[in-house]
Amino acid sequence: MTVIGHAEGSATHSVTIDGVAYPAEEIAQGAAYEVYATQPAPGFLPNPRPGAKWPYRRFVHATEVTSALDGLEDEPLLMPVTRALDWATVHRLSQTPAAAGALAPIRRTAVVRRGTRMIKFLSGRQLHGYLKGWPISGFCYRAFDVAHLRTPEDLAILTGEHNTADVVFAVRWRAVDAHDYDVPLAGAYAGLVTMPPHDRLGPPVIGTGFAPSGKHIVPEFVTADLAELPLPANTSLVAYTRDGTEVTLYTYLPEQRAWSRMHGPQWRHLLPDQSDQEYFPIEPGLTRYVGTYRDNLFEAIVDPPGEFRVAAKTRAARYPLDSLARRVPRATWREARCTVIRQEGDWLRLRLSRPDGDQVARLGAHCVERGLYEAWAPATEVSDAHESDSWYTI
Structure with missing residues (x-):
């Protein structure tokens, strides 16, 4: 990758794809590149910007640009170098x-x-x-x-x-x-x-x-x-x-x-x-962040990576927390571990923590999205209902 100059709204880098050099801009905090072209090519889409200098563009990940790996916010996948293990094999x-x-x-x-x-x-x-x-x-x-x-x-x-x-x-x-x-x-x-x-x-x-x-x-x-x-x-x-x-x-x-x-x-x-x-x-949920300040427990606001404070609308009361936890309501229903996500009267909305086919059939749970299975349960049938605090190191 070669830096080719900088101007507002213009490309700042050059990347090579299949042996062809294209102007490009970093996007997604440097995790990918928006690559430009004057002619249509495989993978390129029309550039939607009115009056764009380059009428076509595509997106490539930073790991496809060898010299772009320094200074990335996160680490890419790493694999051992062997004669038998290439990218196609890892994908398979x-x-x-x-x-x-x-x-x-x-x-x-x-x-x-x-x-x-x-x-x-x-x-x-x-x-x-x-x-x-x-x-x-x-x-x-x-x-x-x-x-x-x-x-x-x-x-x-x-x-x-x-x-x-x-x-x-x-x-x-x-x-x-x-x-x-x-x-x-x-x-x-x-x-x-x-x-x-x-x-x-x-x-x-x-x-x-x-x-x-x-x-x-x-x-x-x-x-x-x-x-x-x-x-x-x-x-x-x-x-x-x-x-x-x-x-x-x-x-x-x-x-x-x-x-x-x-x-x-x-x-x-x-x-x-x-x-x-x-x-x-929005209304506060059952799962929430809590923390301590001078030995008192408060609801907490988190702003990773470094800001954890008492939840308060006035700036003067937003004290930095001494400790922080995520408080999750949990319960067991018919021997299935669950988290409680809602309560309406005498009924609890439960989500299975480790769903399998047997639990889904036995509890009458429904899949609400990929991997998430939920069911309504009478509160009187639920055992071991408690709030679990997972404490963080801050």
Whole structure:
């Protein structure tokens, strides 16, 4: 990669693809490049910018640009150098359940740290749910690993939508701690791997820790125990359009417990209900961040990687916390471990922590999205109901 100068709105780098040099710009905090061309070529899309100097563009991951690996925010996947193990072989193994053990050294190099940018892709219905207060949960990815997947067609491998839509939505946030995430391997999450097709939604869970894909190698994660994560500060809801444009729709304001609109009226058509609402207040969830300040317990606001404070609307009362935890309501129902995600009267909405075909049939649980199985239970039948605090090191 060669730097070729900088000007506002112009390319700042040159990258080589299949022996051809193209002008390019860094995107996604340097995790990918937007590459430009004057003529159509494989993988290139029309450039949507009015009066663009280059009429075509495509997106490539930074790992495809050899000299771009220094200074990246996250580490790429690393694999041992052998004569028998090339990229095509690793991809084939990533789609083979029995190969989980052989891939483990490679999979462990996809690391989540405090402050790692994470992303979960959403349908229009799920976007509406997040605006109404849904917490983060289920399958997700490091934003670094999917930075080059920018169009609904490319993202179909992660959304499970075979008929690609005009837009794909996502929620993006920074991780508070690696312990909030699991790798969906065939051991701990064997029930998801063996789940009958009629009992699941979305792509199957392979069990290697990688997403099912015909050509990409994408490490996937799940929230630990499939439980909910409260929204950190500056979480955003974004949209990816058919031409690869990324639009920030809303940003989460934790002090106000609300989503604030960031997009202009030209993007209103992207929203499922074409809503032009400026502000979406949400109710607090059962799972929440708590922390101590001078031996007193308070509700907490987290803004990874380094800001953890008492939840308060006035700046003077936003004291830095001495300790921080994620408080999760848990319970057992008919010998199945669950987290409690909602309570209505004498009924509890439970989510299975380790779902399998037997539990789903026995409890009458329904798959609400890939990997997440929920059921209503009478509170009188639930045992061991308690709030569990997972303490972080801050």
